[in-house]
Amino acid sequence: MKLGLNIVANGAHAAGWRMPQARVDAAMDIRLWRQMAQAAERARFHFMFWADGIAVRHSAKDDEELAYNPRIDVFEPLTLIGALSAVTERIGFVASASTTYNEPYHVARKFASLDYVSSGRVGWNVVTSWSEQEAYNFGREAHMDHDLRYRRAEEFVDVVFGLWDSWEDDAFIRDRASGRYFDAAKLHTLNHRGEVLSVKGPLNVARPIQGYPVIAQAGSSGPGQDLGSRIADLIYTAQKTREAAVTFYSSVKAHGAAAGRDPCSMLVMPGILPIMGRTRQEAQDRFDQLQDLVHPRVGLPFLADTYGDLSHLPPDSPLPPPLRGSNAVKSGHEALIRLGRQPGMTVSKLYKIMAGAQGHNVAIGTPSDIADIMQDWFEGGGCDGWNIMPAFLPDPAIEAFEWLVPELQRRGVFHTDYEGDGTFRGSLGLPRPAFRSRGKPAQSLGHRP
Numbered sequence: 001m002k003l004g005l006n007i008v009a010n011g012a013h014a015a016g017w018r019m020p021q022a023r024v025d026a027a028m029d030i031r032l033w034r035q036m037a038q039a040a041e042r043a044r045f046h047f048m049f050w051a052d053g054i055a056v057r058h059s060a061k062d063d064e065e066l067a068y069n070p071r072i073d074v075f076e077p078l079t080l081i082g083a084l085s086a087v088t089e090r091i092g093f094v095a096s097a098s099t100t101y102n103e104p105y106h107v108a109r110k111f112a113s114l115d116y117v118s119s120g121r122v123g124w125n126v127v128t129s130w131s132e133q134e135a136y137n138f139g140r141e142a143h144m145d146h147d148l149r150y151r152r153a154e155e156f157v158d159v160v161f162g163l164w165d166s167w168e169d170d171a172f173i174r175d176r177a178s179g180r181y182f183d184a185a186k187l188h189t190l191n192h193r194g195e196v197l198s199v200k201g202p203l204n205v206a207r208p209i210q211g212y213p214v215i216a217q218a219g220s221s222g223p224g225q226d227l228g229s230r231i232a233d234l235i236y237t238a239q240k241t242r243e244a245a246v247t248f249y250s251s252v253k254a255h256g257a258a259a260g261r262d263p264c265s266m267l268v269m270p271g272i273l274p275i276m277g278r279t280r281q282e283a284q285d286r287f288d289q290l291q292d293l294v295h296p297r298v299g300l301p302f303l304a305d306t307y308g309d310l311s312h313l314p315p316d317s318p319l320p321p322p323l324r325g326s327n328a329v330k331s332g333h334e335a336l337i338r339l340g341r342q343p344g345m346t347v348s349k350l351y352k353i354m355a356g357a358q359g360h361n362v363a364i365g366t367p368s369d370i371a372d373i374m375q376d377w378f379e380g381g382g383c384d385g386w387n388i389m390p391a392f393l394p395d396p397a398i399e400a401f402e403w404l405v406p407e408l409q410r411r412g413v414f415h416t417d418y419e420g421d422g423t424f425r426g427s428l429g430l431p432r433p434a435f436r437s438r439g440k441p442a443q444s445l446g447h448r449p
């Protein structure tokens with residue numbers, strides 16, 4: 001079983017930061033992050049993962065409603081990973097980077113550099129951006145349409161891969177005697193001109209240590225799954241039931257096989273938000289306390305993209321009909337509508353579910369209860385591992401390291417030490433992608449005529 005620690009600002013539960021024992025400023029505390037990365041490494045987590053967007057992302061109707069959102073101030077994750085890789089040796093680091101509001105040269109260059117800075121321990125979560133606000137920071141009036149976002153993402157990823165293959169692995173000979181710095185036959189200028197992107201190359205960083213950094217992807221819609229099954233090593237997903245997880249798992253693996261991939265090289269990693277206690281009662285009490293702390297102003301925006309502004313409705317009223325279509329997160333929108341149709345569902349019940357883990361699985365119980373679920377899905381064909389989402393910081397993360405990991409190790413489902421060659425790919429058991437020529441060796445660099 002692979003384990004990642006999925007960090008969401010001050011905690012994955014939107015009210016987690018209000019717990020008396022929570023660090024309210026965790027998201028921006030570099031000393032805490034250093035300690036967390038080192039503790040996660042001691043617990044043998046395969047990686048830490050930061051989701052990201054290039055904006056204050058929200059669905060609040062005004063600044064006053066926004067003022068209750070605890071996910072405002074966060075580190076730019078690649079900068080953070082640079083710092084954390086300096087105080088760790090083996091744990092991997094995955095960060096989201098948007099294919100919609102970046103240029104591929106930036107993304108290829110930053111991840112290639114970080115792969116060297118971290119000695120081969122970095123991963124890129126390919127996202128198309130779900131938030132409207134990112135558009136406004138990049139000269140656009142509206143968010144790019146879902147279909148176009150995915151068309152751009154497909155091309156973007158191919159360009160990034162092509163830039164990482166600018167240089168064969170042994171291109172840099174740096175031969176003092178002859179004065180020749182690189183072997184010109186091993187330079188491959190991309191010269192890409194496609195539907196939406198035009199990038200000449202080559203990259204001004206050597207081929208990454210891992211060949212390509214580990215690629216993660218979390219799209220659940222049709223185009224999202226198509227992209228993931230073509231390119232991803234890690235598939236992130238939000239699944240609430242074992243049955244749905246098994247269906248998703250077999251669909252991803254079948255898509256991958258149809259795309260000519262080895263299904264074993266695609267690791268499906270759903271999220272889980274464990275609420276643990278030494279007893280079931282203690283866990284339930286902690287969950288109840290968290291749910292009671294969900295302020296309507298932080299809850300209602302979770303429903304706004306799907307149902308509009310519901311602040312005029314009493315909290316115990318049933319859900320109105322959903323808005324038609326959504327350009328944000330298609331799969332999330334559909335899941336919310338399904339939940340909203342459940343008998344007895346009310347406005348406040350639904351926003352409290354979303355505030356808990358945004359559609360991920362919330363598991364409440366003793367470490368042994370949580371391990372039962374994780375092992376059951378894992379052995380039952382529902383996942384290859386888990387993204388553990390601490391409700392707040394740092395206690396629930398430390399409990400995952402100190403309570404859950406030993407329990408999983410006792411059961412023989414989680415490793416007791418890192419495997420492989422020291423890289424992140426190595427510890428996941430994934431092969432290093434071989435250099436791939438785009439069929440245009442040694443193109444001109446734009447030299448003088």
Ligand SMILES: Cc1cc2nc3c(=O)[nH]c(=O)nc-3n(C[C@H](O)[C@H](O)[C@H](O)COP(=O)(O)O)c2cc1C
Nearest residue numbers: 051052096127129130218219220221224236330331
């Ligand atoms: C675990 C997880 C992490 C995600 N991280 C990000 C992120 O950092 N930035 C982002 O814009 N979207 C993120 N998403 C959203 C996905 O990229 C994607 O838009 C979403 O799963 C819906 O897929 P769809 O657009 O194919 O329907 C994440 C989704 C999941 C399940």
